[in-house]
Amino acid sequence: MPHGALQTELYPFERVTVLVSCALSFLGSSLLVGTHALWPELRTRPRQLLLYLSLADLLSAASYFYGALKDFSSSTWECVAQGAVSTFSNTSSFFWTMAIALYLYISIVQGSPTGTSLLCFFHVVSWGVPLVITVLAVILKKIGYDASDVSVGWCWIDIEAEDRILWMLLAGKLWEILAYVTLPVFYILIKKHINRAHAALSEYRPILSRTPALQLRTSVADKKLILIPVIFIFLRIWSTIRFVLTLCSSPAVQNPLLVVLHGIGNTFQGGANCIMFVLCTRVVRNKLLSSLCCWRSSSPEHSLASPESRSQGPDSATKDWGDAQEGDRARAEFS
Template sequence: MPHSPMPMGAMPPTELHPFERIIVLVSCVLSFLGASLLVFTHALWPELRTRPRQLLLYLSLADLLSAASYFYGVLQDFEASSWDCVLQGALSTFSNTSSFFWTMAIALYLYITIVRGTPTGMGLLCFFHVMSWGVPLGITVAAVALKKIGYDASNVSVGWCWINLEAEDRILWMLLAGKLWELLAYVILPVLYILIKKHISRARAALSEYRPLLARAPAFQPRTSIADKKLILIPLIFIFLRIWSTVRFILTLCNSYAVQNSVLVVLHGIGNTFQGGANCIMFVLCTRVIRTRLLSSLCCGYYRGLNQPSQSLEGGYQPAEPCKNKDVERTKAKLTST
């Protein structure tokens, strides 16, 4: 007896209009270019390879694969569980889940180093690799082997393939293949970044007692201010990009025709594909030292900013004559690492 084409209810597949496909395809291209630029800057300037940016590199690699796989899926706009549908669904499942893990790994690393002040070594990095590559790979291999990945009628995607809606245990696999980690990230990321921001605020209050010493470091306050803004934006941008996917997931489970709303479809498509572009905007285009170097490379000009003393990744610079108080230096180093 043949399976019904849509076991989750009588709701028909979501039809993608040409303008929706074009918008999402452009988002994929911009995300791919943004993630490529992050990889390029990491490879080009070894002196900027801090541990947070090393973790950002791995996140960018996941976003690269994610953008490429989503681009193929949206371009094809699958109508059945063909072999390339399964392959594309597997690649996007792996890369998208890995992106969640690396995003949370960066937040956890900043929390450990800034708030806890615990020194990190290769052990923590190896743990991040095992979790962020190994767990998504295991989930993806299991999903492919059990034939859980396939055509999803674009009701939980935007043209690409993901978990086959004909699978009886589709909800379990949707959670394992992305939604569970997405929901956890909604909670974990804001909590960690709020704790980090509170710690920075307390450290700044403590540093205010050393105003005579900090008088020789006028750029210190702007640098910490920029760091604060970025710490706030990281979870907010993640949630804003991903929330539309969660909304359509819930609507699909409820068999609501609102899942086919064009605005929701476009927001879902952009949110799932633009992570690499958002990271590029924050950590390349909005980071003065890297932006200045890029402009210098593109224009072959001479920028006075490159001659400033050892600039930090947040756009400030280290004072020419550092403060003598060790507590002040230690707290400033933690703030700069964000």
Template sequence: MPPMPPPTELYPWERVTVLGSCALSFLGSGLLVCTHALWPELRTRPRQLLLYLSLADLLSAASYFYGVLQDFGATSWDCVLQGALSTFSNTSSFFWTMAIAIYLYITIVRGSPTGTGLLCFFHAVSWGIPLGITVAAVALKKIGYDASDVSVGWCWINLEAEDRVLWMLLAGKIWEILAYLILPVLYILIKKHINRAHAALSEYRPILARTPAFQPRTSIADKKLILIPIIFIFLRIWSTVRFFLTLCSSPAVQNSLLVVLHGIGNTFQGGANCIMFVLCTRVVRTRLLSYLCCCRYNASDQPPQNSDGHYQQTEPHKNTEVQEIDRRKAVFSST
């Protein structure tokens, strides 16, 4: 392999941008966890898998934030610790993202029932494999300073290791590339199955079109299924590009735009999931707004008074739209 180029210098505006992305991802992942804890009726299996993905993204955002803040210049104990945490959480995030796609494929396309066995398998793979890789990398002293050529200030695989390419692949890149290939295929198959189901029900469409929220819900679900692999690839592709540029010892690896896109792409996965599955999901968004309004009302000093000076007994507001949506919950509304 040709000699490595000089370390990539991080400018203050680059660090601030990536730190902001880390903070937003941390808040977004935290919000996903909170919504799961607040409303037990929304704890469907897809959202349960999304919870574990959010936990991985939460740890990933926190570890990346510390790494970018420190902007390591050499291997140290906290560099190794941060690199180990980010390696474990980032790799786990890949596995949980693919687990969600596999679950949707099994339930929607295959129509196979799923039980606790599949969930246990997802846990064993999505936590076990990243943990095994991380422990081995730390024990063999493969994690350390990487000159920000394959990162944005944080530590990952030490560029001085002779077998660094192998460990870069094991510690993330091979799973990242596999996700690029597997996710689009699974979601294309799911989309084709949905289209065939719609075509089979075409003769009943005039009746179903008069059913409340029938057409909007299915179209929103379809759009979300398409967006999942697109957003994942768009966020992650920049780190893959810099990885190959580093292997080629190309000076383009230090391009400021690539550095920022890499930093945002690696750290904003939790924020993107929050946008899709909280802010763009009507069930969760409506409940979240109702919860915030309720908290604001409870924080007021006293209830309103009538003209006689007595407190009015206000009736709790019933959101009929939320009740209707709750009765119509399905796999699509959960995603």
């Protein structure tokens, strides 16, 4: 990959697309953080992990927005600062995504207790490892202008660094590829566990038929189990493809469609999480609608939550797979 072989020019529509995607991701991550702060009954352990993932995505979206807006043309101090922030937050997002999958596997399949020690381990790895990598990259002057060959307008690993491939792997691509492998494995094992639990309940169909809510919740759990790794891979695969094309010095790396997909995939993770765990989660969605109605109406009767919302206590909140704990509750019910 000789320097100067590829110089990806960003068209205005590509830059606007990235900026819009960053803004939506920022709003989505903010909404996830806001729901966690507003409603204590939703503060389950899985949603606590989702909170930390949202904070990483929030920082990542902001740094990508700044990079795409500034349109850097050299390794200025602003470029290095933006590249450092995006490197840290993006790598941290990978670690927290894998941490959630590991937590669900341990709690659902293994049935092991998950105390504060596991959460401390997640914090040390998911914040500490990206921080060490980013600090070393800045000290060794590996972060800088990359000519948008492996980005879409923002700064990352300096395209002129001799060992740029190694640092591209350490600063994101290695963990991205690792997530492609580990996420499907974890969620396939979890889904198999739930399916075996369904099979074990088949002999109790008369009882199960009288509890349709349990059937509905577990079917939602299965669907979202599948969606989590699928959405992650669909969003991130385009950056991996451009990375491989850049290593091969292929002109296809400049393909406008591929550039747009890369820009959306790298910046929209927070928006995708918001859609799955807020807008597509019944309990959280009802609370948001109830709060919106209360905000629009100043009458005392409208300040109260609807009967449906009041029925969503802490136990109901944790039953929804939107907080990633439906499988855990289903496992307990099945056993």
